Amino acid sequence: MEITYDKNAQEILSTIKSFARKSSLWVIAYGTGCGAIEIPPTMTSRYDAERFGIRGSATPRQADVLLITGYLAVKTLKRVIRTYEQMQDPKYVIAFGSCTINGGMYWDSYNTIKLLDKYIPVDVYINGCMPRPEAVIQGFIKLQELIMNKKAEGAAKYKENLEWYRENQRKIIHNWRMPEYNW
Amino acid sequence: MQNNLELENKIAEKIKIAFQTAEVQVQRKQRIKVNLNEDLVHPFLTFAKNTLSYKHLSHISCVDWIEDNQFELVYILLSYDSLVQIIAKTRINREKAEFPTARNYWPQVETYEREIHELYGINFVGNDHLVDFVLEDWEDLPPMRRDFDTVKYSQEHFFNRPGREDAQDVRKTVTKHSGEELPDLAKIYSVRN
């Protein structure tokens, strides 16, 4: 028997789905750069991000959100790509601070990437160097908004433009010894 | 008490007796600087470890003296008995950057030498584990060498966010407004070029 929904029912269902997704954002604990130190106060009792359903998860496969908390060295980028590709849909990326936007204070460094969105898709950027926990929470609120409005489509973008992303990634990761995950 | 350098002077005296050509200087309390000839470094390290009880090597560092065409290697040693630090320095040729390893005295030296090998390109003879450290697959000049242009490298390899091309130069804007003609000699001294 084939179940068919009418259009309204589909919309209601997807809204419920989005609500469920936004209300339990599990964050992979992957700290790079100086932003990693802003996560403990955000998660623990001082700012208590769990009020928003945000909590840590142990492995990439269980996580919904990847936080890039600052500069990424080329070596780290390799690990980040692997982590991101292992995560399962739905998945989102939040970029912290100047370094992920236009290089920040590492603008002339020989070993850090400047524009994160050239290598992995980013859903939300948080301004700051580093952003305070309030700004981090604001970033999550923004992400929740985007999820509700179905605009947080970074993962879909990555799948679509995988070739372009790969090209950029391979440009700086010369020795590509990475497993190809099943897309 | 603060200025009592008796212990330091005593150690310095011992070094001077053993190594006649070394320049020994007590810099301050708990710090002695020793400038050594290239070939005296290893005898000195053995001497320090075995005779002066310098059981601990804190760090090896490197300085690029590009004007003198030399690298400077800096060995920082610590004795748990006297708590006096010895900073042993030596200069090696920059063109043929090779130096015998000190891994045999302190095993942790391997990591320090790996780092210096990666960032300055100095080959530590006898250390067979000089593999990639922080930089993976690095193909350019070692980045801490002073002839490596980090801005140029980052411009070539990484992206810059567009939208900032309309930036203008204040001095040039003023010059344009006033009609001043800046001679080449003066341009060298423009703060903003």
Place this chain on the structure above:
Amino acid sequence: MFDIKGIIKPFNAVKQLGKKPHTVQYPFEKKVTAPRYRGLHFNNLEECIGCGTCSTICQNKAIDMIQIDGISTKIGDSGLRPRVDNGRCCWCALCVEVCPTGSLSLTTDYIYVTDDPDSFLWTPGIDNPEGKDKRSFVSDVKHSLLEYSRVPMRELEGKERIKSFAEVVLGYSEEEARKEAERCIGCGLCTDNCPVHMHIPEYINAIASGNDEDAIRIIYDNNPLGETCGKVCTRRCEEICAISKRGEPVAIRWLKRYATEQAENKEIVNGILNPEIMPANGHSVGIIGAGPSGLTAAYYLALRGFDVTIYESKSHAGGMIMYGIPKYRLPLESIDKQVDYMKSIGVKINFNTKVGKDITLEQLHEKHEAVFIGIGFEVPYEIGLTNEEADGAMQAVNYLREINSDKHVEIGDKVAVIGGGNVAIDASRVSRRFGAEVTILYRRRVEDMPADWEEIEGAEAEGVHILPQAIPLEIIVDENNKVTAIKYGMAEMVADASGGRPKPKLIEGDEHILPVTSVIGAIGQEADYGFIPNDIKDQIRIERGRIVVNENQQTALPWLFAGGDITNKRADAISAIADGYRATKGIEKYILENKK
């Protein structure tokens, strides 16, 4: 055993009931930021002068100077405003610390979240006007990275000064000059207000980096009288110095003086500059008057291979800087050094040759392909009082000329000087050096005086008495037609109905008599155009005593150029030098292009 403690203890937790939670419940509760918190930038666009120091100091290259609609480049404002790339900024606040005007600040706002990575370029003040009330990290003169007070110039004591004509200003030592030069932020806004557009930030930077010879080369690039300017320039540059917005401007004049004085004589100047003199091109130019404008034009024309001859009516070159400026401000040796250097590169000066008497303008025209007039304002205005011709009544310009020519002028022991300009101050300070008691009578208030405040202060330190709001009415003479007193009336300042500056109005009956032995008038000068034949006068335009010239200092007659006081209203040395410099280009263009 029954453990009552163990049962009660957990109920301790009840104590926490009703307590304020430890959690900051953002976004429902917002924490107050720390004092001097460094959030997003705010820029007060009206206060900002676009000096670009923020952009220069930024270690992350996060700040660009950009053109903004509605803000145009003008003197003292580059018209550019900073734009911050928040994808580069690390909020170190160096830009705020070095902002000379204090317009740039950081606010308490720090939250900005977006999904658009291209939206991080912010022009502070335009993109966040609400930041005006949220400024928290503001720049502060006391703790700034800039030095707001200048290295004081050493001077002779007031009592020492009046004993002789020794130079009052002693000049910077090397250490002082380097320290002062380091204050410059190199924005270059000052160059716009300099009539010559000297390369100020460049030569200051050369001094700061210890290269005085390069500084001299840069100064001589467009000003051959750098040493004169270093001593007596009216320094419009310092008026708009970025640092002067909140502190004392960089002592640009004293630094120029320091640099040029490092070359002690003309040989050293020549050795340093080693000027490249173009081979003679066979064209000749005549210059009337060896004042600043004439000397400048002659110098640069000679460098360009022209055959230049200056006709000077007096026995010494320099014009007003020689005969108008007292020797305690500009010593004779200094002028000689500069003029001798010019002669050494091929400038010819015919002294004691008055055009109109010894040679006519027509003859000059026949001899030379182009003629430059730089005669200056030499004829003083009459004071307009009775007995102006009396023994003891004189004109400041004539008085200073006589003194500077080493002649003796009898002034007695009580002198009244009429006027409030630099000439009046010069005349009174010179008179003080002859031991006279000097009173300056000026129609308006002290703050209205056109003289430099440094000059006024210097005069007061030397014991000159300034009597403001005093209008001279009559010079009183005795039977031998000798000045005995001056009668003056006090004035009150009346606001000008047409919006100009307040005007003095005589108070009826408030008249006083000051016994004096001489009266020196210094209320302005004009030019003597007697040497210009009428047919030429008809062809060039003379408006309000000044010859009308185009941007190349060319009069309506193509071969005739003019500069200095007779063409510009500023009437100072640097404007005259600028005229001479411009005329060089005009003459070169005229001769080389039109005579092909």
